[in-house]
Amino acid sequence: MTDSPRPVLLDCDPGHDDAIAIMLAVADPGIDLLAVTTVAGNVTLPNTTRNALRVLDMVDRPDIPVAAGRDRPRARDLSTAAVMHGESGLAGPLPIEPSRAALGVPAIELIEQVLRDADEPVTLVATGPLTNMADVVERLPHLHDRIRELVIMGGAVDLGNWTPAAEFNIWVDPEAADIVFSAGTVPGGDTGAGIELTMIGLEVTHQAWLDDAHAAAFRGQGKAGQFVAELLDHFVGFHQDRFGWPGAPIHDAVTIAHLIDPRLVQTMPMNVQIETQSALCMGRTVADRWSVTGRSPNAAVGLGIDRDRFVTLLLQRLGTLP
Ligand code: BDR
Ligand code: CA
Numbered sequence: 144m145t146d147s148p149r150p151v152l153l154d155c156d157p158g159h160d161d162a163i164a165i166m167l168a169v170a171d172p173g174i175d176l177l178a179v180t181t182v183a184g185n186v187t188l189p190n191t192t193r194n195a196l197r198v199l200d201m202v203d204r205p206d207i208p209v210a211a212g213r214d215r216p217r218a219r220d221l222s223t224a225a226v227m228h229g230e231s232g233l234a235g236p237l238p239i240e241p242s243r244a245a246l247g248v249p250a251i252e253l254i255e256q257v258l259r260d261a262d263e264p265v266t267l268v269a270t271g272p273l274t275n276m277a278d279v280v281e282r283l284p285h286l287h288d289r290i291r292e293l294v295i296m297g298g299a300v301d302l303g304n305w306t307p308a309a310e311f312n313i314w315v316d317p318e319a320a321d322i323v324f325s326a327g328t329v330p331g332g333d334t335g336a337g338i339e340l341t342m343i344g345l346e347v348t349h350q351a352w353l354d355d356a357h358a359a360a361f362r363g364q365g366k367a368g369q370f371v372a373e374l375l376d377h378f379v380g381f382h383q384d385r386f387g388w389p390g391a392p393i394h395d396a397v398t399i400a401h402l403i404d405p406r407l408v409q410t411m412p413m414n415v416q417i418e419t420q421s422a423l424c425m426g427r428t429v430a431d432r433w434s435v436t437g438r439s440p441n442a443a444v445g446l447g448i449d450r451d452r453f454v455t456l457l458l459q460r461l462g463t464l465p
Contacts, residue, residue: 148175149291149402150261152254154212155395156184156271157194158228159235159378163371163461164270164296164395165195169202170460171403177265178208178257180250184271184315185224186232188214191271194232196241201370203465205242212250212275216316224311227381235377236370251278255286264291266402270395272312273297277319280326280338292330292339293323294398298415298428299345300444306425310345313417314426321417324428327441329412340442342415343397344428347408347445351397351453354379354390360458367464393457400453401445407456409447412440 151174155161168176179199181192192211199207215221231238246253254275258265267290269276276293297312297320305311313320328337358375361368378391401408414436418427430444 148173150175150177150263150265151402152178152180152257152265152267154180154182154250154267154269154271154275155195156182156186156191157198158185158191158232158271158395159374159391160393160395161185161270162194162198162233162374163393164268164399165198166202166367166371166464167396167399167457167460169204170464171399173403174399176207177261178210178253180210180212180253180275181245182212182250182271182275183214183221184312185228186230187221187223188212190232192245193241196243196245197233197239200242202367208246208253210246210248210250210253213278216272216274217277217318219316222315229377233374236373250275251282254279255283258283258286258289261289264289266291267293268398268402269293269295270312270398272316273319273323274316277322280322287338290338292341294341294343294401295323296343296348296395296398298342298430300428300430300432300446301346303427304345308418308424309426310428313428317417317419317426320426321419324415324417324441329440330443332412332440337441341401341410341445342428342442343401343408343445347448348392348394348397350448350450351394352388352390352392353454353457357390357454357458361461364462365465367461371461396457397448397453400456404452404456407449407452408445410443410445413442413444414438414440415442415444
């Protein structure tokens with residue numbers, strides 16, 4: 144591996160925490176954000192796409208290509224999280240229109256081009272429902288060896304957040320998640336062919352929260368800092384009111400932080416299956432924590448995070464933005 148920045152493609156549904164993930168990827172000198180693709184999830188696809196473009200404008204990176212992907216889950220109607228992120232998906236900051244439109248090609252074509260043309264295998268990061276990533280599994284098998292690894296924010300070993308059993312990103316499109324996890328293998332492991340998969344779930348991200356004091360620290364730090372502060376004003380307020388928590392988990396930014404600092408998140412190889420049948424447990428990531436099934440591990444699953452280190456990293460990197 145060279146010392147050149149790691150090529151990354153981020154598939155997302157911004158979303159407050161997706162927005163911060165994009166900003167962190169742009170801010171880190173060790174990451175070369177080659178492209179951003181969008182998916183329907185937190186809000187509808189036109190809004191997640193507009194938000195991705197807005198965020199890239201905010202960090203002066205209108206050169207990073209953006210393409211819109213799937214506008215609905217594979218086998219279900221779209222359910223959004225507008226109650227949490229607002230109808231626009233980025234409640235809080237003034238809704239400024241982006242300077243450009245997304246590319247006129249679907250996300251899967253941009254992903255194909257990026258994988259094909261990159262100088263080295265590309266790290267894929269997915270922070271929304273896995274609808275586009277299931278397309279990558281099914282439609283780009285000839286390019287799987289061009290994927291260095293896939294890191295997702297989604298799932299939980301224990302409790303869910305959107306239902307008692309399921310985390311939002313997996314619950315929205317469990318059939319897509321099933322395809323992705325069925326193609327997964329443990330990073331650096333010897334459990335066979337597949338896409339090296341890391342699952343950053345709620346055990347990790349519920350520890351990765353920021354509060355009002357962090358919003359205050361960002362305010363006045365240039366236009367990007369002001370934008371993050373206004374995102375946090377809404378997002379922290381929502382979590383305080385709805386859950387009584389001191390702050391808001393910045394779920395999606397943990398995926399990028401994990402790439403920047405591999406010692407941040409503690410992971411363990413596990414077999415993860417996706418529930419696609421049960422009404423009560425739809426979208427549950429059934430993670431074999433104690434190896435009771437005999438099934439081979441298909442992912443590295445996050446179990447914890449050094450929160451202080453995460454917060455320090457986030458504040459430092461975002462502080463370098465314009
Ligand atoms: C996930 O759901 C979305 O609302 C967030 O953006 C994050 O990706 C957390 O469950
Ligand atoms: Ca998200």
